[in-house]
Amino acid sequence: MHAMTLRLSPGDDVRAALDHAFHAHGLSAAFVLQGIGSLSVARIRYAGRDDAAELHGELHGDLEILTLAGSLSAQGPHLHISVSDVDGRVFGGHVTxxxxxxxxxxxxxxxxxxxxxxxxxxxxxxFAELVIRPA
Known part of the structure; x- marks a missing residue:
């Protein structure tokens, strides 16, 4: 296992940046152990809502990332997030x-x-689920 730290900048899309890092480093498997920081927009697919057209929870404003975790594969990231808003309310689900x-x-x-x-x-x-194979 090799750990790496990424720092994303204002305006970066979290999901796209992690997917880019996975491919840019030529990885075959990776896991996001934790993430912290802030978002201006959070697009979250809530549990039980598997249709993207059903629209995501979209939050705007000053949002804190409380947790971020998931797996990274060649087919893209599978990430879960929890964020809090300025009133301390917490929202969580799949990162879209x-x-x-x-x-x-x-x-x-x-x-x-x-x-x-x-x-x-x-x-x-x-669903498309994680399959683990020897490299």
Missing amino acids: PGCIVRTTAEILAASLPDVRYTREHDPATG
Whole structure:
């Protein structure tokens, strides 16, 4: 396992930046262990809402990233986030495109060189689920 720290800048899309870092470093499998920072926009798919057209929870304003974790594979990231707004209310779910960094995001990720992650259709769930293979 190799740990790496990423710092995202204002205006960066969290999901796109992590996907870019995964491919730019030529990784086969990685995990986001934790992330903190702030967002100006959070686009979150809430639990049980599997249709992207059902629209995401979209929050605007000064938002703090409380947690960020997930897996990174060649098919893209699978990330979960919790954020709080200026009143301390907490929202969480799947990170979708459009989570925009406000001031900074500091993310700790670990690459796993001995394995390869893919996402493949699982008939039991109906979703593309994580498949772990030797590298």
